[in-house]
Amino acid sequence: MTDTLKHSLLFAVVAVLILLEGLTNWSFFSGSWNSSLVILNMGLISAIMALGVNLQWGFAGLFNVGIMGFTALGGLAVVLTSTPPSPGAWSAGGPGVLMALVMGALTVISAVAATRLLPKGGLRTALIVAILIVGFVIYRALFDPSIEAIEDINPALAGNIGGLGWPVLLSWPMGGLLAAGAAWLIGKTALGLRSDYLAIATLGIAEIIIAILKNEDWLSRGVKNVVGLPRPVPYEVDLQNDPAYVDWFASLGMDPVLGSTLYVKLGYAALFSLVLIALLWMAQMALKSPWGRMMRAIRDNEVAAQAMGKNVTKRHLQIFVLGSAICGIAGAMMTTLDGQLTPGTYNPLRFTFLIWVMVIVGGSGNNFGSVLGGFLIWFLWIKVEPMSLELITLLTSGMDETNMLREHLLENAAHMRLFTMGLILLLVLRFSPRGLIPEK
Amino acid sequence: GSHAKEVKLGVLIGFTGPIESLTAAMAAGSEMAMDEVTKSGLLLDGATVTSVRADTGCIDNGLAVANGEKLIAEGVNGIVGGDCSGVTGAILQNVAIPNGMVMVSPSATSPGLSSMEDNGLFFRTSPSDAREGQVMAEMLQEKGVESIALTYTNNDYGKGLADAIKTSFEAVGGEVTIVAAHEDGKGDYSAEVASLASAGGDILVVAGYLDQGGLGIIQSSLDSGAFDTFGLPGGMIGDSLPKNVGSDLDGSYGQIAGSDSQGAEIFAEQAKALGFDGTSAYASESYDAAALILLAMQAANSTDPAEYGAKIMDVANAPGEVINPGELGKALELIAAGKDVDFQGATGVELIGPGESAGSYREILVKDGVNTTVKFR
Amino acid sequence: MDFLNALVAFTNFVGVPAIAYGSQLALGALGVTLIYSILRFSNFAHGDTMAFGTMMTILLTWLLQSWGVSFGPLPTALLALPFGIFATMVLVLVTDRTVYRFYRAQKAKPVVFVMVSLGVMFMMNGLVRFVIGPGDQRFADGERFIIKARAFKEMTGLREGLAIKTSQGITVVAAIVVVALLFWFLNKTRTGKSMRAYSDNEDLALLSGIDPDRVVMYTWLIVASLATIAGVLYGLDKSFKPFTYFQLLLPIFASAIVGGLGSPQGAIAGGFIIAFSEVTITYAWKKVLGYLMPEHLEPDGLVQLLSTDYKFAVSFAILIIVLLFKPTGLFKGKSV
Amino acid sequence: MIVVEDLHKHFGGFHAVDGASLEIAKGSITGLIGPNGAGKTTLFNVIAGVLSPTSGRVTMDGEDITGLPPHELFHKGLLRTFQIAHEFSSMTCRENLMMVPGAQSGESLWNTWFGRKRIADEERALRAKADEVLEFLTISHIADLRAGEVSGGQKKLLELGRTMMVDAKIVFLDEVGAGVNRTLLYTIADAIKRLNEERGYTFVVIEHDMEFIDRLCDPVICMAEGKKLAEGTLAEIKANEQVIEAYLGTGLKNKDKLEKA
Amino acid sequence: MSEPFLIGDSMTGGYGKGPDILHDCTIAVNPGEIAVIVGPNGAGKSTAMKAVFGMLNVRAGAVRLGGEDITSLSPQDRVIKGMGFVPQTSNIFTSMTVEENLEMGAFIRTDDITGTMEQVYDLFPILRDKRNQPAGELSGGQRQQVAVGRALMTQPKVLMLDEPTAGVSPIVMDELFDRIIEVARTGLPILMVEQNAKQALEIADKGYVLVQGRNAYTGTGQELLADPEVRKSFLGG
Ligand SMILES: Nc1ncnc2c1ncn2[C@@H]1O[C@H](COP(=O)(O)OP(=O)(O)OP(=O)(O)O)[C@@H](O)[C@H]1O
Ligand SMILES: Nc1ncnc2c1ncn2[C@@H]1O[C@H](COP(=O)(O)OP(=O)(O)OP(=O)(O)O)[C@@H](O)[C@H]1O
Ligand SMILES: [Mg+2]
């Protein structure tokens, strides 16, 4: 069997799994097209994230464990782009916040300038410390009252600065830009680090980003969440109330509820697929070009690549920014799909390590691999719970209805989800340690 | 009428994730209501109620929505859930509203959810922050407390409650020396306690969960001698707290939603008989959530969410005969006979506005290592 | 007098807890760092290994307690600890046999190991919750305090109290002993040196007649002991909850990294850096300054650099700053 | 062409390069010899920008290049090989060579999407060039093997091959000979000579094989303990007492034992 | 002729599941002898050494030590049987000090090793100066000395060296060869791969020329040196 055939088959298997989810309620499938499409949609988003991570790790060997942070920034971009401005918030605290941010930036810039320009010594250190302290105090003095003013405006329902009120689709590229900007800043400072050190640094930065999102209510409403974000697709309820659609659904043999929910999900699926295909094409073209070759050279041996005239620092920064931007886009898409920004939900296990599992299981260094991994792992993440129920039922089929162990197992089915997830992960990695579609 | 003999209720909460230690009791609570109804044989001519559990991970919107769809696919007639506000919002917007499914959350308190166009499908049995803040402030004032340090669990519940307490307490002239967040699920709270202690205050009000960060904060404060009296809002009231902390907690006080109908005690007792802790946070709210759905079904004489959704407010509020935990059979009978009921449940349910819960509070004092009810507010 | 009060207040709320927490992190980080240096991967299952060890210890502690066995003023858990260690050893050895060995034979990349350890983490996660449930477990008994705040006040007549818990005392003592033993073992014994050799160059170790299986086994045995000790001490000091132990992974990794992966000294330094930065940066200096400053200069505000919401963010920020100046950690760690 | 002035490189308290001063004439092939640990590799590393000097100055054609990063030096025409082979292990040997030339239009992301025609043309030329170099080094048969899986000597050859992919001004060769078959090495020597004569490359060659040095180098510089010890033709150097004592030695002492056997 | 002390007899094999690299290749050495393997790059010299040491799959043929078939033994068992090996690349513990490297060489020994260590330091005086420095910070030639020293510490019954003189200065090379002769004359068989082939063959009792995994020429060192074909094709004329 040729590799291409084998790999196409793998994709076919995942496609069949998702189709079966809609077609049959045999075993752990639910037989609901809605459920199938929900999995597909998040699968598309996951695939995009995996693509971004693969760009960084598979192409360039950058161990970025801060995916969560960029995803969250993408989410923030949706709020800042698409929600209407909060009435009164800008006039209450906008200028103050802006001034404070400028002040903060100035402080950092002058500290950096001092580091660069002045000769090393006690004087320099003292000056830098002084700049930082004074800057910090001024910053807080400007910042604190302004955000208080903003947060005081209808705190239960608003309390944040709001957004620009632009169409929500624009927020996807904006999410990419925001993430790219953050990645640029991070890359400038932290990309000198290697392997696990870079990993923990990016992890830390992601935690910092989340801490900001969770606690800066003026910006993101913090843990109070921003709900009811605008959508790029119609609302189901509106479709259900639109006779034209109702008739159309009826002509397809569907009741309005089913028709409208599927219609909306298909709409998302189409949009997400477009993004995925575009990004996949771009990544694939890049990988197969001299650019990709250069990146692999850098990944293999930085010292030698540098001696061969490649500007490793610049290239690392480039790919770090690109990969993060892709994660930002995916994050924005996800927030749009959820219809809300929930800073409290970002945690590394789900938003960083799960994505890594996708990349590694799919096959790092191979774009198709990571896309496959994205779909497959997401499917499993959702489906291992019913699977483990099946598994338990099967394992305990010999036991009595009231058997203690059996009851205990069934009671703990949700925890068995993680257990099963682990098991499957180990099995996949066992049978193809280089991933399902390995790098050539 | 000719009804399906099986009513399915989804229980969609975070069996894994940050509040996994609470959800077992929550699920048990709602299933207790379902069993009670099934056993009574009175719901819609003897329908049986079965529970379908599904996980939200508490903080995983994707998983929660997918599992929501799964419940819909399995044909549930109503959903008890979600738990954490984030996933609750996601399920509500992406599953419940599009599919016209009634959802009663036992624990989501975010005011943001109230503002959502929910088409009368979303309800919650957890009390509103604003009211609880007032109750707490009143109580503190009566006790002669002049200043408090305040810590909250960093989620929408904690944040909202802390805001409410601060506003209300300052409105009655009290001083809040510090408002510090703490994260659940982290074991070490030295930093928080250090800052709280430094800020000082007559007592420390802990707007958290009794088996999460809240416990850690109290333990740490007692150990280091930072505070010895604590103000305990609803999330901190439960048998496990005095048990875990020991006699040092004596003298601390707080409040929890509940009427003088003894609902909470009855519920706790029954829960104990079934082998779970009925005083665990949100267990009683979960019971009430499931019960409300079932009673509304009876009132609408239908399991269709579009029909019984509108009845939830009716069965929850006065007028009508007061219904306590364990009296669901009686309630079903009354409703079938065309009479009004006022479901009080384990938490003294009272729904106001767009599906939010309000109502009376029980003042609790920790005495000799147990929570005792002092009076009702 | 005021100076003493300030000092005591600071020690009580910052010094003592941070030292105890730091020791716990250090013990955890030692395990992570050992695996990193010898088996060459970041073991994500370490937090859950700690949870497993603690769980086994707790189960036996309960059994002992039910038999009425006690350890005088010390917690009974210390008696059960060897058993917990043993059980954990069995678990990790079985895991190594069934899981990691395969990838070692394949000479898989470190990142594959990381993913595999993620799988192991999920499974241990499930196992622990399956046995003991996701809830909070308390198992500390014996004398709770070495000195209580109130007693201290009465004794010294100071306004501020100083409390030291037994668990904190034990933690620090245990950390010192364990660390000393580990250093001696690695640097002075033959087995220890062979472990370092293996960690340096696997193939060459083979050519020197070092049995890789033995090295791997010893590593896991030590890691199991470290994990269990760290977990039990942490549990005694706070409480045991599986989710919390999983969450511990982040600060533990941060500690190992900031000190330099693969360096035992680094792990210890890192543990204390993380613990102290968490506690001090968000500390409100109001009280301490209140004692130190003359009356009219006493601060009205909290004198808090950042609110406690940012305690994790801050310790990570410190970590990043350290790494910017020392890219492989304070003690020149490895990187694979 | 290259002038090194009083260069120091210290590792902690250890002075690996300790005040080295030397000049490399344009168009020459300079041999650099010296005992193990004399600081030759360290000197290369400092000149090539891998290490930054503790003090001192390096100029190239009068321009100060001290501390410039390697990739900039590459574009100024300064290339080097590594004593311990630094191959790109997951890439094929051919790719190892093809990646070398700078300013490939395919290295810009934009072109990978919108300039594919140009890239294809360039690639064809590069490939031909790489195959030519492989042919020359007698390793055409490994063109499609991963560089990580070829023999030690083959890696060294690749190392050399990379410098042949571009038009360099000056090439630093750090023990290309160690581990390379002698017959091949002397062929390489001829090639170096040809590059030097036909294309005007300047070479600096570290090598411990005197025959190789003899074929190629004039002048020869001997380093010891971080400083220049002697400079001259190989014959002069070979006659230098200090060099013999520190570096060349006087041949086998156990010759007699061989006879006995 | 009786069976040699160590023989890799008609070995055929390759790495992992890859193609065969060795084809029916035979290498042998007797006590007191120095056997030298030469050949072009990629001929399979290192592979042959690794095959003898059990580090790759020998699909056909056998390895025998003192008459005993050890084909299926693991490398560390062969170490215990008294075989010592210095690989061509990554042959030192970079993070350990020079002295610890030497100690590790003597890992399987249980007797006092200080004497041997002194001998190694006498042989390579520079190592004595750098005894407490991590070996990774040494120069290329110094590393090579550490590697050989490490193997000598084993006090093996047979010593296998893969290009021990790559990158060492002439004076050290001479000393190394001197030492190798000395060691060999104590009765220790020595099998080595060399690219400094002329010097090596001069001291060799036996020489093998490998080409593409096959024995191309075999003879005494002098015979090979005298063979014009061999000189031209493999020894640089
Ligand atoms: N990173 C380092 N830290 C400490 N000492 C070092 C470091 N790198 C090199 N040295 C020391 O510097 C000295 C010079 O090393 P260098 O590699 O330049 O020698 P060399 O002349 O190239 O020798 P060889 O011919 O053996 O390759 C050696 O003694 C070595 O131990
Ligand atoms: N790890 C490996 N995996 C796969 N093939 C390998 C590996 N190492 C070497 N080879 C292949 O085996 C062949 C012989 O390699 P070997 O290292 O034995 O050569 P050698 O004779 O020692 O050459 P040199 O003198 O250059 O060291 C080479 O063609 C190489 O491509
Ligand atoms: Mg050198």
Ligand SMILES: [Mg+2]
């Ligand atoms: Mg070789």
